[in-house]
Amino acid sequence: MWGQSLGIVLRPQAVELIQLQRTWRGFGIGETARIPLEKAPQADAPLAVASAIQGALATVRGGTFKLGVALSVQDVLLRSFTLPPLPKAEWQTAIQFEVRKHIPFRIEDLIWDFHATEQRSAKRLLVVFAGIRTESFARLQGWFKDAGVRPIFLEPSSFSLARLVQETDKSPTSFTAIVDVESDAAQLVIAKDH
Numbered sequence: 288m289w290g291q292s293l294g295i296v297l298r299p300q301a302v303e304l305i306q307l308q309r310t311w312r313g314f315g316i317g318e319t320a321r322i323p324l325e326k327a328p329q330a331d332a333p334l335a336v337a338s339a340i341q342g343a344l345a346t347v348r349g350g351t352f353k354l355g356v357a358l359s360v361q362d363v364l365l366r367s368f369t370l371p372p373l374p375k376a377e378w379q380t381a382i383q384f385e386v387r388k389h390i391p392f393r394i395e396d397l398i399w400d401f402h403a404t405e406q407r408s409a410k411r412l413l414v415v416f417a418g419i420r421t422e423s424f425a426r427l428q429g430w431f432k433d434a435g436v437r438p439i440f441l442e443p444s445s446f447s448l449a450r451l452v453q454e455t456d457k458s459p460t461s462f463t464a465i466v467d468v469e470s471d472a473a474q475l476v477i478a479k480d481h
Contacts, residue, residue, distance in 0.1 A: 292353040304343035320346040337433035356438045357447035360474050370412040386416050398424040448476045
């Protein structure tokens, strides 16, 4: 094994762990664990969530790892839109202005980021915006602090699924559909060309 990363998936009813391994042959999935939560994670139950995170991490052999967190789709605000071509220095301001048209509350109440792709042939900027409410982000930080871990990134679970496919299917012309089913929701992710 040349290195390992861990992914934690925070779901309403469980904390799931996936061990991702890089080997000389490429990429593989190692240990997995699912720790059920007694009730949906709420601000009044932080120790239950922290304990579930610790329980999931206890299933992994080996000492050092990088930890990424996939958030349930219900917890993340995702929007996709296009803008005309802009200089990179103007992206953030233009995206803030545009996203205000697409969200039901103030952007100042979000912790957010975006991914922008210049499509020069179409003369446009494709933007994927992801945000989480500030109070939800603070709650997440509390859970991980109580669990004694510090993730290197947080992202919507649909991004994590697309990333997993990107690592396993290097064909630039193929589409891959991934279905993630929970007890009360499902999501379909169609991934192509990263």
